[in-house]
Structure formats: C-alpha cells, structure tokens
Amino acid sequence: MGASLTRRPRIRSRERLSRYSSIRIGGPISSVVCVSSAEEMEEVFDLKSRNKLPGPLVFSGRGSNILFPDQGIEGTLVRFEPGDWASACRWTEEGEVYAEAGYPLPALAREAARRGVGGFEFLSGIPGTVGGAAVMNAGAGGREWSDLCKSVTVMTPSGTVETISAERLGYGYRTSCFSGRQDQSMAASAQESLPRGSVLLGALLSGPCTAPEVCLALLTRHLDYRKRTQPLEEPSLGSVFRNPGDGPEGYTAGRLIEEAGLKGERRGGIMVSLRHANFFVNTGGGSEREFRDLLEYVAQRVREHWGVVLEPEVRMWNA
Ligand SMILES: Cc1cc2nc3c(=O)[nH]c(=O)nc-3n(C[C@H](O)[C@H](O)[C@H](O)COP(=O)(O)OP(=O)(O)OC[C@H]3O[C@@H](n4cnc5c(N)ncnc54)[C@H](O)[C@@H]3O)c2cc1C
Structure with missing residues (x-):
C-alpha cells in the first residue's frame, strides 16, 4: 500500500453504520477506523491485539454490498480508503497494475482505458473498491474480477504480509475463499492456509494491450447501459x-x-x-x-x- 509510514489510522467513536453503507442502513457501531496503507492496517491489528479496539473487526470498502444491522455492532468497522491516489494504483509498461484495497473500481477502469489496457471496462459502473471486488469476484456483462486478477496481497492478524496467486482464491460466480462461499472444486484454497481475520491489502491485475479509443467506447457503453437499466440515483x-x-x-x-x-x-x-x-x-x-x-x-x-x-x-x- 502507499508509502505513509508516519500516517496513523483515524479512529472515530460511536458512528452510525448507515453512513458507511450505499443503501444508508445500519445502527450504531462502537468505532470506525479508516485505513489506507499496510502500516495503518498493521497498527489496527496491533491495537486490536492489545484490546484497544472494541469487538470484532468488520472489513469494508464502500459498503456497496453489505447489509448492516439496525441494532448496530459492538465492534470496529475497518474501512479501506484510497489514501494517496498516485501511489494507490501503480502501473507497469506491460499493462499490469497493483491497486490497493481502497482504490475505487470506476477510477481503476477509467485509468486502464486511458492507458489502453483492455478488459477493465466492466468495472466502471461498479461502485465498490478493489478489496470488495476481490472478495466478491465482482462482475458484469459476462466479465468478472477473476479474469483480471493475477494475485492478491493479504495481511494476517499477526501482521504478516503474503501474496497469494489467483488460482488459490477459489473464485466462482460472485464467490471467493474470502466471501465465505467458494468454488468447491478448488482443493488447495488460500482459506485453508490463511489465519481467520486476514485482510486484503491489494491486488495485481493485468489486461491485454488495446487501443484507448476502443476501451473508452466500451466503458461508455457499459455506463450508458447501467444508466438506462439501473436505479443509480x-x-x-x-x-x-x-x-x-x-x-x-x-x-x-x-x-x-x-x-x-x-x-x-x-x-x-x-x-x-x-x-x-x-x-x-x-x-x-x-x-x-x-x-x-x-x-x-x-x-x-x-x-x-x-x-x-x-x-x-x-x-x-x-x-
Ligand atoms: C448501484 C450498484 C451497482 C452494482 N453493480 C454491481 C455489478 O454490476 N456487479 C457486481 O459484482 N456487484 C455490483 N454491485 C455490488 C458491489 O458494488 C460489489 O460487490 C463491490 O465489489 C463491493 O465493493 P465494496 O468496496 O463496496 O465492498 P463492501 O460492500 O464494503 O464489502 C463486500 C465484502 O468484502 C469484504 N471486504 C471489503 N474490503 C475488504 C478487504 N480489504 N479485506 C477483506 N475483506 C474486505 C467485506 O467484509 C464484505 O464481506 C453494485 C452495487 C451497487 C450499489
């Protein structure tokens, strides 16, 4: 994640979960911590191990796929945010990108199109983050996250950082080993080796070299289709x-x-x-x-x- 060694996680108390949910539902939560770097996440795990943060840790990106409870949660919402935009998404000449967990999918899709990296266009209308998409295997129009993903980087509750290849993530239709459901045919999934409570820090993705005009035209088609068919407002x-x-x-x-x-x-x-x-x-x-x-x-x-x-x-x- 971004180089922000001096940045501390921002902790807020007694927030309402509805503020962190795209459907505006959810009661009180004891604490909310916004995280945008590996160092901040390590500090969150450290605070948790010293009982300085209440209840279980609940991970989220934009909250665009989670229904929070009316009665609230005695716990800590760990919300991934993009932090420093320039370093939160790092491209190589070969059309590969490492995007951090809090990076927004529409921005990733636009940047890929602008650079002439194909295959990311379907992400343009999905209002979530890299972390949420990697967990849910987000998809649209016949394309899904697993078509792009080469590996993910995770942090275990003890602060160990590991890179896991996409083949081990048990990706299936809107499932992964992180979502609780997974493709049953995956024998050696990451879930078996990763400690409970591990968190996604980012993902390495790639797509074929494509003319930017072609990518942008496809991206616009995806967005127009959504505007016509979905209640986006x-x-x-x-x-x-x-x-x-x-x-x-x-x-x-x-x-x-x-x-x-x-x-x-x-x-x-x-x-x-x-x-x-x-x-x-x-x-x-x-x-x-x-x-x-x-x-x-x-x-x-x-x-x-x-x-x-x-x-x-x-x-x-x-x-
Ligand atoms: C208008 C609208 C349109 C949508 N269209 C689509 C669509 O076309 N296709 C589609 O697949 N989805 C769609 N979605 C659903 C949603 O946007 C996606 O599932 C998205 O990938 C969720 O991202 P998020 O950051 O909001 O994740 P959240 O909802 O915050 O979290 C989703 C899950 O991921 C976990 N999680 C999030 N970040 C991390 C992390 N860093 N580490 C560990 N766990 C984490 C959470 O605990 C939770 O279990 C749509 C939603 C809306 C509101």
Whole structure:
C-alpha cells in the first residue's frame, strides 16, 4: 500500500453504520477506523491485539454490498480508503497494475482505458473498491474480477504480509475463499492456509494491450447501459439475489422477480425498484428488518411462481 509510514489510522467513536453503507442502513457501531496503507492496517491489528479496539473487526470498502444491522455492532468497522491516489494504483509498461484495497473500481477502469489496457471496462459502473471486488469476484456483462486478477496481497492478524496467486482464491460466480462461499472444486484454497481475520491489502491485475479509443467506447457503453437499466440515483446494494443456475433458460433473477409481478412491492421504506427488479431501493428511512422481510417475501413468491430458489448476493451481517 502507499508509502505513509508516519500516517496513523483515524479512529472515530460511536458512528452510525448507515453512513458507511450505499443503501444508508445500519445502527450504531462502537468505532470506525479508516485505513489506507499496510502500516495503518498493521497498527489496527496491533491495537486490536492489545484490546484497544472494541469487538470484532468488520472489513469494508464502500459498503456497496453489505447489509448492516439496525441494532448496530459492538465492534470496529475497518474501512479501506484510497489514501494517496498516485501511489494507490501503480502501473507497469506491460499493462499490469497493483491497486490497493481502497482504490475505487470506476477510477481503476477509467485509468486502464486511458492507458489502453483492455478488459477493465466492466468495472466502471461498479461502485465498490478493489478489496470488495476481490472478495466478491465482482462482475458484469459476462466479465468478472477473476479474469483480471493475477494475485492478491493479504495481511494476517499477526501482521504478516503474503501474496497469494489467483488460482488459490477459489473464485466462482460472485464467490471467493474470502466471501465465505467458494468454488468447491478448488482443493488447495488460500482459506485453508490463511489465519481467520486476514485482510486484503491489494491486488495485481493485468489486461491485454488495446487501443484507448476502443476501451473508452466500451466503458461508455457499459455506463450508458447501467444508466438506462439501473436505479443509480437511489440508495441500493446493487443486485440483491444471485442469478440462479436452475431457472428457465435466459432468465436472470431480475426477470424472474419482474415476471412474478413484484416490481414496486415494498416493506416500509424498502422497495423493489421499478427500474430493475433485482435492486431493492431505500426510498427513505428504510431498515435492515424491512430489507430482510422484503427479501424473504420476494424469494418465497419467486419459489411459488417459478419453482426456483433465489439466493442472496448481498452480504448480511450475521447471516
Ligand atoms: C448501484 C450498484 C451497482 C452494482 N453493480 C454491481 C455489478 O454490476 N456487479 C457486481 O459484482 N456487484 C455490483 N454491485 C455490488 C458491489 O458494488 C460489489 O460487490 C463491490 O465489489 C463491493 O465493493 P465494496 O468496496 O463496496 O465492498 P463492501 O460492500 O464494503 O464489502 C463486500 C465484502 O468484502 C469484504 N471486504 C471489503 N474490503 C475488504 C478487504 N480489504 N479485506 C477483506 N475483506 C474486505 C467485506 O467484509 C464484505 O464481506 C453494485 C452495487 C451497487 C450499489
């Protein structure tokens, strides 16, 4: 991560998790620490080992895929931020880049396109960070993080830094060994050797040399498609459910929900988006309870209507 040996992690007490969530949901949290370098992360682990930080450490990037609890968390949210932009993303002549965990995906996609490094365009509309994408194997339009990722750098709770090749990360559809789910066919995954509570510091990525105009045109197409089809101006967590493997041919989770007549269905402040049925939006004052109630109701209606079991894609605290 960036050279910031003198920088100390900034710790804030008694914050609300909703401030750190793209859907603006979540009660109080004991502490929030913003981290943008390996040294700061090492210090966080050190403080934790000396009981100077409360509760469990909860790692997050932009909080664009986590549903935080209404009752809050007695713990410490460790939020990865980009820090020094110039050093948080380092390119080589060969089209490789090392990007730190807190680096935003849209900025990474734009920079890759500008440099004529292909394959990053799909990241332009995903409002998360490198760390979140590496955990979730973020994807769109038939492309996913694992197509780009060569390795990740992690820090264990004892402060040891390791580089792990992408083959050992158990990447599958929106899964990795860090997400709790992983591709079961991966025999020797990193999860088996990494201590619990290890954190992602950054990732090494690469893409083919491509004309910048081609990359920029594709990037613009991705963004235009999103603007047309997704409720980007309303707070959400992106896709609520994973696309099912056993639905009718060509049916996404969104199409199954829409054709079950569930667009506009709501529980309190949370509503199935009228623009995209696999997005739940917070129309104002929505809660975790309402999100979960709506999620259960939609899954049940889809099961009754289509005989298909939908599984959540969003991460739910304690779920
Ligand atoms: C409008 C909208 C559109 C979206 N579109 C897409 C899409 O097209 N494709 C897609 O895949 N997703 C999409 N998402 C979901 C989300 O943006 C992605 O999953 C993204 O990769 C999450 O990044 P984040 O930084 O917000 O992660 P967070 O939500 O903060 O965290 C996600 C998970 O990663 C863990 N984590 C985060 N950083 C670290 C770290 N440094 N070390 C260890 N663990 C970490 C967290 O604990 C959590 O389990 C969308 C979301 C929204 C709101």
